[in-house]
Amino acid sequence: MRFDFPTGNDPQSVRRRIEAMEMILERSMVLPGTNYRIGLDTIVGLVPVIGDIITAAMGSYLVWEARNLGLPKWKLWHMMGRIGLDTAVGSVPVVGDAFDIVYRSNSRNLKTVKKHLDKHHPETKVIDQ
Structure with missing residues (x-):
């Protein structure tokens, strides 16, 4: 599987x-x-505490990109809250691992960013496969 990370600052690249x-x-x-x-959130989250900190940092990247797109602060705080909840519950042994499989804070945060982009930058909208 190949992942392409475009380098531009335009909304489509973001x-x-x-x-x-x-x-x-x-x-x-x-x-x-x-x-x-x-994904990695579930796999790395199996490592007690440190794994959850690592995946929280990776998830925070989505929030940083959302800030660069101009999302309102209340949405950014909401996104950080999801990551915080994922990290807090995810650090509880066994229960946290199951929670990581089900909750998917990064997917929820992506949905928030996509709604913003679809409204403010409709040219970035792509048909989901």
């Missing part, structure tokens, strides 16, 4: 970067024996 990061964090591989997709 959209492609955050979509790629969300894919890596939440849906980059299939859970063996199922059709359920997981």
Whole structure:
């Protein structure tokens, strides 16, 4: 699987970067024996505390990109709250690992950014495959 991270600051490049990061964090591989997709957030989150801190930092990248796009501060705080909840619950052994599989804070944050882009930069909209 190849991930392309465009380098421009235009909304289309930002959209492609955050979509790629969300894919890596939440849906980059299939859970063996199922059709359920997981990503680095779930895998790295298995390492107690440090794994959750690492994935929180990676998830914060989406918020940083959202800030660069001009999302309102209340939306940025909401996005950070999702990451905080994911990190806090994710650091609880066993329960946190199950929560990481189900909650997907990065997918929720991507949805927030996409709604903003679709409204303020409709030229970036792509038909989902």
